[in-house]
Amino acid sequence: MVLEAADRHGVARRSLVVLAALSVVTAKQEHAHARGVLKFKPNGYTAGDAYNALADLRALEIYLTAVALFPEAPPAFCTIDRELALFWAALRAENFRAAGGTATYDLNPIDGLFASDYRSRWLNDTGAH
Helix, strand or coil, X not given: CHHHHHHHCCCCCCCHHHHHHXXXXXXXHHHCHHHHHCCCCCCCCCHHHHHHHHXXXXXXXXXXXXXXXXXXXXCCCCCCCHHHHHHHHHHCEEEEEEECCEEEEEECCCHHHCCCCHHHHHHHHHCCC
16 A cells, blocks of 8 residues: 555655655564654644655655765764664665766665565565665
8 A cells, every 4th residue: 555655646666755654554663663754643743744754764865875976985874863763774775886977776674674574575566676
């Protein structure tokens, strides 16, 4: 359902927001760092919460691109958001490369980011490496 919603709204299946949403609906509670990144609250969800969550994930995507484009001077990503830092670490980004001004990288998420067989399904359904 998450991937269908992403397709319906023109959001890339490989985007971090889709990965975070998939993690929220499949991860065990102790590995649900994406829930904190998406800023879910027990008493409601505001447009401001959504904006903040999307801004955090977009900042990570910009950082990943910068690492690939500028390997000689890798940037730093600083945050005091514990859940965002744990989510970033769980992504295990690797194989950064740039060609013709385009940056690519692979995500090799830890098993706990998704429940049981969902990691392989994510890889197959998104074309990720």
